[in-house]
Amino acid sequence: MNQFSAVSPIPLNDLKRIYQDSSEPITEAVNAVLASGWWLNGDRAARFCADFARYVGVEHCVGVANGTDALEIAFRALLSVRKPKGRDIITVANAGGYSTIAARSVGLTPVYVDIEEASQLADIDSILRALSDETALVVVTHLYGGVVDVSTLREKMDQAGHQSVPILEDCAQAHGAELHGKRVGSLGDIATFSFYPTKNLGAFGDAGGIVTSDDELAQACNALRQYGWSDKYTIARPGGRNSRIDEIQAAILSVLLPHLGQANDRRVQILARYAEALPEGVRLVQSSHGSVGHLAILLADDRDELRRHLSERRIGTDIHYPILDCDQPGWADMPKREAAGGLPVSRRSIGRLLTIPCFPGMTEQEIERVSEGLSAWRR
Structure with missing residues (x-):
């Protein structure tokens, strides 16, 4: 314990x-x-x-x-x-x-x-x-x-x-x-x-x-x-x-x-709280054209260790998504192609993605606990 x-x-x-x-x-x-x-x-x-x-x-x-x-x-x-x-x-x-x-x-x-x-x-x-x-x-x-x-x-x-x-x-x-x-x-x-x-x-x-x-x-x-x-x-x-x-x-x-607008605003506020708490080696996925915070996605250099760290703190996580479409085993023999230059960023990202809680019904205490868990990573 x-x-x-x-x-x-x-x-x-x-x-x-x-x-x-x-x-x-x-x-x-x-x-x-x-x-x-x-x-x-x-x-x-x-x-x-x-x-x-x-x-x-x-x-x-x-x-x-x-x-x-x-x-x-x-x-x-x-x-x-x-x-x-x-x-x-x-x-x-x-x-x-x-x-x-x-x-x-x-x-x-x-x-x-x-x-x-x-x-x-x-x-x-x-x-x-x-x-x-x-x-x-x-x-x-x-x-x-x-x-x-x-x-x-x-x-x-x-x-x-x-x-x-x-x-x-x-x-x-x-x-x-x-x-x-x-x-x-x-x-x-x-x-x-x-x-x-x-x-x-x-x-x-x-x-x-x-x-x-x-x-x-x-x-x-x-x-x-x-x-x-x-x-x-x-x-x-x-x-x-x-x-x-x-x-x-x-x-x-x-x-x-x-109520969608209000719910989206709350999601964006949660993302902003997380952005302030990010430790070294972790970044928050963000579009330069704005977001409605459907998911809070991190890119972490040591994703699996960060996930274990958050799990110890009883913070739920997931991975969206762990396998690229082009690598799905069920489609291995089906026709597909990649754009010229391939998918280097997609492949580099797949092992670094981590989803953390972000939904409008989160309490202030929950948001603070997630933020503290992030800021405490590797300290």
Whole structure:
């Protein structure tokens, strides 16, 4: 036993606190759905999607069952509407495999680009090196709550002669983040969101959304999420599936959406506290274009020892993510490529990443304990 054995553990996240903070309106909203007898494709999903589209700053939000479905359906919509000649998809290898899973499900070949070390976000120059006549689309993942400079990427892609290549924003970890006064999700051609419970805006189960201001893409997504129907039982598009946000999750998200800004501010405040406590050899991953603090990610020269040090202090940690997509054993024999120059920063970072607690419901005492644990490292 050590001096910290008797203290309560600090979890990486604690979803119970979300319900405890908003139990009355959430319970009321859920009970209203149950009493209505209408649990799919109803008014609450329509209302949340309209509100979320307005929040992001786009014309359309199509609710789906989860964030990975959102990616797959958006990819299919881009392929059917934009009709690219190539079948390559440019993406990063350090974001958990989700874009790769969706890409492979629609027959696209991932081309992996490198990242910037300080932000762990896609390196725009690496993306430009990867572009070719075979590129069908580019995915930019706003990882850890940070923001990729989509505006600069679009400008440079156009200058390089790739005006027709669409940009999809993967916003699963960046609800509410902004670039030059515009929210992520409104910066590219189309964007996807996950509302998984741990997200900045999380449901109490699985849910996702696709947002765009392109009417034709929205129409395609809306059909593809419901079997490819144009009318009931009339399949007008191939590749359709059953992927719907349910009324209960939509009702809960509607309760939580007005509080997203306040919750994001709290996350950013926690990151700032940690930044002041960082010991030598440890840095906090930060985007130069701001963050909504989805995760607090450290880059540590001796990650495993730091993790043991924090564990002794009963502080929860994790690694997001321990394996690059291009190195996943299940995909070893499947087609893939890397951008010119390879992935040196991605590979150098993978053994240094460490996630520490950062969620709006953290108490002041918990934040202080994590900060003290960081500052005490190697002293």
